[in-house]
Amino acid sequence: MNQSPYRLLIVTIFIGILGLEGCKDAPLTWPTPGTGGNPAPPAVVVPPATVVSSSTVGPFTYTVPAQEAEWLSYNGNLINGRAIGATTVQESATLRLEVRKEYGGSIQIYDKTTNQYLVNFFDKGRESGFASYAGPRSFADDSPRWKGVGYNPLQAGDDGGNPSPVLFHGLINGYIYTKTQCLSWAHQDKRLLPFFYEQWVRLDENKVHVKVRLTNQRGDKGFYNFEEQEWPFLMINGAKSVRFYNGSAPFTNAATSTSDGIERAQTQGGSIITQQISSFYLTEPWEAVEIGANRLIGLYSPEMYRANYNVAAIPAHDNWEGGNTMTYLGGRVFDPLDSDNTWLKEFTLIVGTEAQIREHVYAQPRLTKPDFWFDKTNGRNQWYVFDGGHDQKQPFRVDNWTVTYDGHIDNGPLNARGTKILSSTGSWRASDIDTIYIRMGYKGPEQQLNLTWLLNGQSPDGINPEFPIQNSLVFPRGARPHYGQVLPISVVNDGQIRTYRIPMRHSLWKDIVQQFEIIHTQGTSVIAPGEQIELVYFGTTNPDK
Template sequence: MPTQEQPAPQKRLFLANDKVRVAIDLNAGGAITYLSEAGSSENMVNNSDLGRQLQTSIYAGPIPYSINGKQPVYEWRNLGWNPVQTGDWYNHPSQIISYQQGQNTLYVKSVPLIWPLNQEPADCIFEHWLELKDNTVHVRCRISVNRVDTTHYEARTQEMPCVYLNGPYYRMVSYVGSKPFTNDAVSEFTDGGSWYYRYSSEHWTALLNDKGRGVGLFRPGEVRFGTAKFGPERTGGEFDFASGYMNTQPFFLFDHNGQYEYDYTLVVGSLTDIRQYVYSQPRPLTRPEFRFTNSRLGWYYTNTHDAGWPIRNELNVRWERDSLQKSRFRITSPMTVWQASEMRKLYIQAAFQTKATSARLVWLKPEEHFEIEEDPGRYVDFPIIGDGQYRTYELDMSQFGGWNGIISQIALTSPETQYAYEKGSTVRIRSITATPP
């Protein structure tokens, strides 16, 4: 069994106001290692190893991942390519390239380490901008990938970000209902041990203590949140094993040469404080309006791939299976909260190059599955013309009984009967919208 080294001494940079005190640690990749309410000496952040903290951790293939003769720690071999902002399992901190501190802001640029490998810099760069305002810490992150490996790996769930708080913050609270932004009752989860996926339709989750205070994690438009608790204790400090955990865990596709940004806000205080902040923010659209000018906009693929980064005014995707051992390929939207009543029609601006004569639109409702299944009443086949020319396909969704309430995800695929025509097929997609392009 490999051995871990002693962690590097703390090297913290602080921001503070009359409500919150926060710090990043330059000996932990610039991750947030300290967060407290003003006037309190209690650090809520768990720092029992370099895989905790409040940080960015991303995932891609291959699984397992090895390089330069280094093999992953056995218990973490299935993580694959896993750059971690703070450092690696061996307690080596990530390299800081540069940093800057303002009155209410911090900036840090770092080279993350591959978590399961021994002191192996990842072939990517993380940049984080922090801004302290009132009882919130707003964080923006840029990920620049420069991998030599140009393989098209499938999307995986990410930790963008992950948040580890100490044992007393074991109460997992979120809104998981079907009436978001109506002050409907929240749900509380105190289960421990396992990881849980929550469909959080107000785009936040929180970890609270017995007094009802803690930290909310808000990410605009995101609904895939994970929560967990490590260790049976509901006590302990920053260097103890016991911890509450939450993250946003979108499926996300990283190219070998791509650049990506995301942002989130930490809200410190009570449940009322957290929800009031969320309700004060601009609301995301409740219908699809995807126009693929320079980004996939969170769309990803299963058993197929596109032409890669950069995106130039369209998604250029293989309309066929990468592996014939798998029965499906899909082009899938991010999970979200759409109201069927606001999208009685869908418009798909696409150019199919295929011998197939139909395509399939599949949809998911939040109460049914965590991943799309082609169940009866949850898909529609529509005719296509496979001559490679752009057309707008108008789908009247109002005629389908299963198209109601909240729609949480959509996907495009090919009906099974068309699989014989897949070889060499492509589709180019300019937009998928609820309004005419």
């Protein structure tokens, strides 16, 4: 991959230390740190009156309004000396939802209970939603401040403060709809990308439901590596504590963990450092930020079993929507931005008590056991290749996911040993799964592959010892014993499709399983590029029946 987890770790630690503005990926050359915003923010005026009322709707369909609507309100509050501008609004008894034209259709929430705007709008790289990434890394090398960030379309706008243009704004079935053409975040010259962000958003009492359709129509048809996407993310004003659950008893209201994202560095003279931003795994797909006494804003997404959080620009002591200090939540999935693909995404923001957040999350459907068909309908199922491989891109023209290993260079020859396939993430009780079935074809030099898995509270690939307090919360089991937590797959290497049955009998097959990996055996022999796996099915149901 262009950025290994270790490289991302080093880069993102610096974001936490410096409090840089922007989204996820730090550049390889550093912008000037933020000034901390305005220490005396302007008085906040909450525009009056409900403009659009939400309605109860049935099952969601991605239906576009037949005609455009006028922006129905205006917010004159200033951020960076500019009025927020045209908005469309929904209100409930406890919340006010604003969709903001001059921020590409990004959403803001005003909490009437604590009398504060919640989402951070320090620059056009903040806000909430879906931030997407693709290669090549050199795509932004002509940007003044964000070299190395690559292809990074963003809903709100760019580093120059330019808003992404809203192409269409309308109202349908109780939702506020916008279609935005994303700007390249790294640039400052209103550089349009062929990436379109359609958003349907609706206020439902204490919840904000957001549906998104992402469409990439890129002229560059090359395959670029699987990237860690921010799908979704949320930035909240001020330095706040974050709450989450990654224990062994999910969906039972078991006690959660809380972190303020700060501890004393073991080096650097014992200075305060913020959360390391290494992604970790949740057994319930939500995180929340404390915004008042027994009051939180929760971020839920059905695929949010891998996540992170961060608190940035703490010395600025800001706590308003135009300030630099913010608390970040992010769901982290790996996906490439295929050149001609569409993604349907969703998340919900819930403002209330922890019990209210979890009540909503528990009521949503979820995959209780692995059950993945790789076909034209389901594509990759958010599975991905790590460290040197490519596939046929989505959408699939034919069934089956074909992965070709390209290999990597680590102080030696080009070698595919170590390239691996990883599953999407979930929360699966090991005691409910006694057998895994893999239907696939393998073509390569090996006669055995290995299946390994990640348990809740484990770090997949080592731990940074600089963060003992945070590690105790996000990685309480420590690092996974990589080759001590495997079961063999005896493969026939002729490329023919077969079903492999793996009885899950192992001392470390327990508690909650979060992810699977198909890996090579340990060895020193070089595997030449071209090794191939064609994956048809992975799960707990025998596909031959």
